[in-house]
Amino acid sequence: MSQDNPSSPFPIPVSDLVPNTPAFENTPQITPTGFREYDARWLFPSEINLSGIQALGFGLGNVLHELADTPALVVGHDYRSYSQSIKLALITGLMTAGAKVYDIGLALSPTAYFAQYELDVPGVAMVTASHNENGWTGVKMGANRPLTFGPDEMTMLRNIVLNNTGVSRNGGSYEFVPDMAERYMADLTKRPAFKRKIKAVLACGNGTAGVFAPKTLSALGIETVDLHCEPDFTFPNHNPNPEDMEMLHSLSAKVKETGADIGFAFDGDGDRCGVVDNQGREIFADKMGVLVARDLAAKHPNAKFVADVKSTGLFMTDPVLSELGAETVYWKTGHSYMKRHTVETGAMAGFEKSGHFFFNAPIGRGYDDGLVTAITVCEMLEQNPDKSMADLNDSLPQSWGSPTMSPYCADTEKYEVVDRAIAHFQQCADDGKKVAGQSIRDLVTVNGIRITVEDGTWGLVRASSNKPGLVVVVESPVSEARMRDMFAEIDNLLSSWSEVGEYDQKL
Incomplete structure (x- = not known):
């Protein structure tokens, strides 16, 4: 296979190889459609092989040299059976391009985002396909915290990888950081425990959030009831997706069975959160965003918010938000688009119907974190001690x-x-x-x-x-x-x- 670039250790990627052949073992296979608007997703190994992942890492390392002052990044992986091998292949490509890699091991996407600040590095590469079915893999990437790649950066990466125009560099290095999960959870729990007694069902869909959510929320004094919190990459019950009605119905049944005050549903990599009230009613994340926006606007008059175009029209018509002087603009759907617009406009928060919530200071650092969302919702409950989640839900103007x-x-x-x-x-x-x-x-x-x-x-x-x-x-x-x-x-x-x-x- 032709290499055509003496500065690259890899052959030019191709899109169609037969598994278990010499060519498959030696040549990067990458289907071009896996480079998406703001991250990368492929079926593994039919659309990308491990050599293709190495080439992806090599290209990403070259992009970091272009976009970051220091070509250093945090790398983590989710619980899928193949994610660690994909991460290690990605790391070899990154180091070949001269990148300094901090490997934080098994992680949520927000754990990796937190680690960028904790370790003071600009970049991130989180190996996850989020809620996609088992068999998918992907990488969420960024070079300028707290932002992740958008179309311009993804186009740059795609061109470097598929055209094999990257350059090998010296200076690549590797450091394993074994305690980042503990440091992340300690950061979330450094606030006082909740005084209000809150019983919460935590639905994790057998995704990676099951390793983090029960321990974190329990440390804040919340009585937790686990639902599918045992990590299992086959997702035996349903996909870990808080927009999936099967997941929400399962959570609803558990809330009613246990008499819980609230139910939280987390996606596979923990950057999204869905909510069920104490009556077992699913509150779609856009309407949950209106409730959170009300709570924030009451403390910060004339607050600015961003909502994605999939979200409810109540952001514009809710009389409570209007009375508090809140201003909301609608923006492109997608965690990278929403994150960037929320950060760059200085909005207090951004809300996406899929359950990605973005909080700027004083609540967050601008990135999406399902556990931060759950904690913020619990704060709202604590500040309304005479109201249940159902009461707050019923206070919204009705819409279907x-x-x-x-x-x-x-x-x-x-x-x-x-x-x-x-x-x-x-x-x-x-x-x-x-x-x-x-x-x-x-x-x-x-x-x-x-x-x-x-x-x-x-x-x-x-x-x-x-x-x-x-x-x-x-x-x-x-x-x-x-x-x-x-x-x-x-x-x-x-x-x-x-x-x-x-x-x-x-x-």
């Missing part, structure tokens, strides 16, 4: 919203399909054609298309950033029927296109 739904659409086709959807609804607006029985009030195209009609009912179609699929969300402030009208409008359009397949979950 869907879970996040994802019909299959290939990575090579999903963006073109979304462009078609944008053109369709734009034409409807131009022609005065009604959508879901009403005229279009406005269209937002910052990330896919969000269509709002006269009565405030809205629907969103966008491309998934981390797997082959689209994203569909609908909400109505009027009725469940109106929500379903909007979904039917969108679903009928998407179902008419052969590129769109089955949904992961559906109304």
